[in-house]
Amino acid sequence: MKLRKIVYGMLCMGALASCSDQMNYHEYNNYDEDFVKLNFSNVGGLITTIYLDLDTDFGNYSGAILGSATDESQYAYTGNSIETFYNGSWSPTNAQSGTWSTCYSGISNCNLFLDKYVGLTFPELEQNADYKPQMFRYNNYQYEVRFLRAYFYFNLVRQYGDVPFIDHFLSADESNTLSRTPAKDIFDYIISECDDIKDLIIEDYANLPADVVLPSESPETGRVNKATVLALKARAALYAASPLFNTDNNPELWHRAATANKELLDYCVNERGMKLVSDYASLWDKNNYKNATDELIFGRRANRESSTMESYNYPVGIEGGNGGNCPTQNLVDAYETTDGYDVRLVNGAWIADGSRVFDKAKPYDNRDPRLRMTICVNEETGWPTWNEGTIYTYQGGANGQPLNGGTPTGYYLKKYCQGDIDLRSNSTNKSAYHTWITYRLGEFYLNYAEAVFRYLGSADATDAEFTMSARQAASMTREREGVGMPAFPLNMSNDAFWEAYKKERMVELAFEGHRFWDVRRWKEADKYFVNIEGLQISKTGDNTAYSYATVVNTRQWDDKMYLFPIPQSERMKNPNLSQNPGW
Template sequence: MDYHEYVVKDKEQITATFEDVGGFMTDIYNHVDYDYGQYYSGAVLGSASDEAEYALQGNAIEDFYNGAWSATNAKETLWNDMYEGIAACNVYIDEFTGLTFDDLALNSDYEKQLYRYNNYEWEARFMRAYFYFVLARQYGGVPLVTHTQSYDITNALPRESSDSIFSFIISECDAIKDSIIADYSDLGAMDMGANETGRADRLAVLALKARAALYWASPLFNPDDDATRWYNAALYTKQLIDECTERGKRLADDYESLWATDNYSNANIMCEIIFGRRVYGSGSEGVSSTFESYNYPVGIEGGNGGNCPTQTLVDAYEFVSGDSAGLRPKDLADYDPDKPYYDDRDPRFYVTVAKNGDENWPSSNTTPLQTYYGGINAEPLTGGTPTGYYVKKLCHSAIDLSSNSSYEADNHTWVTFRLGEFYLNYAEAVFKYLGSPYATDGELTMSAADALDKTRLRAGLKSLSEVRPGMTNDEFWDVYKTERMVELAFEGHRFWDVRRWKEADEHFTSVDEMKLTLNSDSTISYERNTVSRTWDDKMYLFPIPQSEIQKNPNLTQNPGW
């Protein structure tokens, strides 16, 4: 008997059916990055920025700011993941395109399946471009591999410049934007009834192009401040926003709903999301509660404390009403740095940060949170919040981790691109290009201030013209950075934004905590505590893993490493 046991199929076996070719393409999506704590044993990159502090000491996230980061401790997970994804894309593009499946031509669904198959080439090229964006964001220039080739060739390639990589990403997006399916939710006669909302379409391509252009224009990659790059970033982002509008996309009414369990199927949420990564863990029926387990407060069954928002982040949320509207605590004339100012804050604060006294967080918890020292959710318990806060955003509070619960897991979708981000991206690019928060021109018809108002007004804040009229450029830049920190908190942006701005010496050398004490009269005392962190300018880019340099003598190391 010519019998073999195997699970890995070769090219001939894969190309025999639409299903196997589609499965190969779909598996490439599993390389898309996300940040639910999977890389650092629960810690997210926000805990290596000024967004958060990880509650459990000794976590690998501390290597980013305690001096232990090095080329031999290079945090290379994304290097490996992205190049594996790139290799799979190259295999698909080189070997699995141009098929006709003639043996299946008499099948009743042949035309529809072939229509879907013919789009996979463009998806593969989008994915490859996206993987290179992740690498460029992290390392700058990297080796550029666009075809399948032997290991000895790959391991002799030099690094391309960051300019070359960003140029490649943008040119790839231009090459595929008119060929890829425009909208997977509307395939007309070719609609097969399958849920394809997780696949990349034309808007995802335009979003990648616009975001890559913004990074390429930023000081880290644009040391000469080439104004053309800022212009292109603004123009590409405006084109994306305009096309989103034409397709009926808009900001979701409810900010908190963007991370709900049905954010991939609810039209009132999908209206803002351009592309998201399905994330399934080890829970029942393909769903997960891993992120909740990492981040629910200690003192709640199954909770480990996790990524605790800093007082630095809390201070970024504005007041909503009265004479203080539009101001942050530091903007007040009678500012007391030892008071957290919980009341009358930006509504996004209350759905992002869990604070002392909060009720029904998570939903199954019937006791108000006690984050003061000695409280049931606080230090000195292992995992007790060091900052005075816990994270709400991204957590699905209905998940009950208690041993007798029947609701222990849920669907999660990491939002890779959403319209809210691109209003902010446009505001930055047009401000940097035109040199004023209020300027417009014939092409860039929306000012930076008006673009910034989009996310503010959705959150329930007043417009900038009402609360901060006549801002100087420095004032606008400060307001812009704060709005971006608030709107995109815990979405994986802050760690990279501060780097591309080259402002880490301003933001990443310390974080503020708030220490709470319960007094004998049941009042709470607050004391701000500033924690220093190590920063070196070499950290703007990651070190090339020493293991890769040993394999490839033509790889050069990033400066300082």
């Protein structure tokens, strides 16, 4: 058996990582099975290769993020491949199929490890001083790999629905005879795998028994552990219960989702002492792997320093900035006033009926604090942190249209950008590590709220099993210290709560890769993904005031797009692959 690539070194990648910024990966090509079995490092190399297939999105579409195919943002440049999702060019021959190839490559490597490299004892290394701790890690690899395989299947099923299922290593010829396994069975498999390994995998790399700690290393807390396994199970259960997959609204699937998310919350909060962090922006800060561990469950940390996220998204008009993914007015409208009222632009005038704190002359003041942590607005100062000027996004402003790349929406993106990365030519701080948030506690309060609401039937309902109501759970992210938004009120109608919940989820999880999939699993894309709003800001009068107008960008939507097309290239190799409806 030949391996095309083995990459190994210290894996330093995750939400809880407490490790050196020096990550030296070494690549070895075309070594056979005997080489992999030679020592711990070589086996670990295969594991690292699999970890590197975990997904991130710091601009996967030539700078555009998946959020720019939703109502979160609009990419500033036309002709980008992100437009495929809404301009009518999406098809089986233009399938946007990177997830298919990446996930099946990862699954193949997982199956290879589980078939070939479990049960080794390395007898020639028994006399080494580190033999016991190394064997301890090696024996845990099989559970990490089973998680990773389930993770890849989750990414596939949410994107394609029914997909081919493989749980052992196959040749390419054998793989190309498989038919698609129903999505329900894939979800059941993911949840079953998580249940099987949750009490077998290492619980916490930061608290290992003393006799298995390697004296020369920092804790490998960026690796998969019990909390990560429970997080995958909880998210998979929510998706399986959602309308896209739960077509007959089976209440038992909502019960399973509520139970799984409660299990995760109970474990993280009661056993691990985790909580929502008080500094919301620390969740994506370059030091989140050590400063936001109260909330972060798992993250995929980049294996090298970069500044591409900043270069893509810093405002046009400052050195090194290219505009990029510009938050929409749809998203900005989701941020309430600090006393909990909606803000809207009506006939050119800002209104927030009922609010005692809103000033229509300063429409971004006294808003949910997460707005200014996520989005750069007109007249913003201190963004990026080294910028001594003011950001002006109005028409003709220093950072607005008609500059090439000037924001088409009136806003620029801050979230996931490290504001101290200085792209000026004389800077010595031009790059940093970035961590993609895979799982964090805030998501699972919201997941729980959605599942309990659907299962018990109202926002305030509780029972002996679910003692926290959907309203209480959905209020947690709003009420976090440092945000301080008011809790959702008692006695909301079901329709009112559902709309408020979706808005809170959009705000809390903005640009973390959820919106594209949430709206699809709810089957509400025709409501949210067609009319994408931006803001045209103009100077008025003596140039001391502004006028505002909503600009609507209409996108195409067809219900077949709830699922991706099966790539035609794959169907040509495998005649047993059926196509998704409408494609």
